[in-house]
Amino acid sequence: MQVFWFIPTHGDGRYLGTATGGRTVNFPYLRQLAQAVDHLGFSGALLPTGRSCEDAWIVASSLLAVTKRMRFLVAVRPGLISPSAAARMAATFDRLSGGRLLINVVTGGDPVELAGDGVHLDHDTRYELTDEFLTIWREVMQGREVDFNGQHLKVKGGKLLFPPVQHPYPPLYFGGSSPAGQKVAARHADVYLTWGEPPAQVAKKIDQVRKLAGDQGRTLRFGIRLHVIVRETEQEAWDAADRLIRYVDDETIAAAQRIFSRFDSEGQHRMSQLHGGKKSNLQISPNLWAGVGLVRGGAGTALVGDPRTVAERMKEYASIGIETFILSGYPHLEEAYRTAELLFPELPVAKKTADSSPHLYSPFGEMVANDYFPKQKGVVADG
Secondary structure, three states: OEEEEEOOOOOEEOOOOOOOOEEOOOHHHHHHHHHHHHHHOOOEEEOOOOOOOOOHHHHHHHHHOOOOOOEEEEEEOEOOEOHHHHHHHHHHHHHHHOOOEEEEEOOOOOHHHHHHOOOOOOHHHHHHHHHHHHHHHHHHHOOOOEEEEOOOOEEEEEOOOOOOOOOOOOOEEEEOOOHHHHHHHHHHOOEEEEEOOOHHHHHHHHHHHHHHHHHOOOOOEEEEEOEEEEOOOHHHHHHHHHHHOOOOOHHHHHHHHHHHHOOOOHHHHHHHHHHOOOOOOOEEEOOEEOHHHHOOOOOOOEEEEOHHHHHHHHHHHHHOOEEEEEOOOOOHHHHHHHHHHHHHHHOOOOOOOOOOOHHHHOOOOOOEOOOEOOOOOOOOOOO
């Protein structure tokens, strides 16, 4: 099981939908968070993309020198950059990082945002463009000289002089719930991503994409994007979920949902349908809570519970084919520690930390009475 964390370049805080408890996301904070991800044993981290975020490539590049092993899942945006230029960026990052790059292909789902970036295509046409983009990108990344004359993109003599470290190229992660999106994923993706819908819905989506990929003679891996609220007890976790949206009022929900309704993203529509814009019935599946999606676009659900219960829910997703879990929590620094310390022991993950000496760095807590190492459950040994 691969467990990733999230770098919140669009903002962070203790509560949703309010400036109360808000946190400045500057370079010192991003460095703290990346180094926590690196040290705690996460596989890596996803960096978001869009006009509400700091640029993912610049942020990821700035964090390379302060991390050692974590991988960076960074977005490419077809339509905003040429595939050949995107290939050079990816190869450079992969080489300088020693093979720590993963690519998140984001077609985009907000027509207003896309228009501001110069993309004036309807939903399905954007996926046609994405298909052409990835056809060129994959060929260039494999060292081939490319001549391509498509409906949307034209390249003459596209080539890459300095190859990536990873062969044939950094893995492609791709999410798309619509038929057009799934078709592109089946042709090009290495890992198909879904947002955190109930397991039965995720299983249906996986079956659809797996069949489409099979028709192309390909096999894919699968991942899911979720928030997580894990505490020592079930009640503490649900109390934390309630606190997270304590300042979210009906006016804020309505304003957020009006904006999300303009999106032509099938995935966003499916997220919004889970809660219907109301706080009254947010547990949509056992331990799956839709409260985040009341005011946040994209991933809108969280797994909530004690460590063993959350782990069992994750294993339920794993049983239907999910291998990669991209998690997050508010605030992200503290929740990265909670997730690693409480949840990792319940999961089949290879926990590797930056500090390897068992004698100097083992997590024993605070020394007791200047003399005793506490036991795991906080019981001091008899002297």
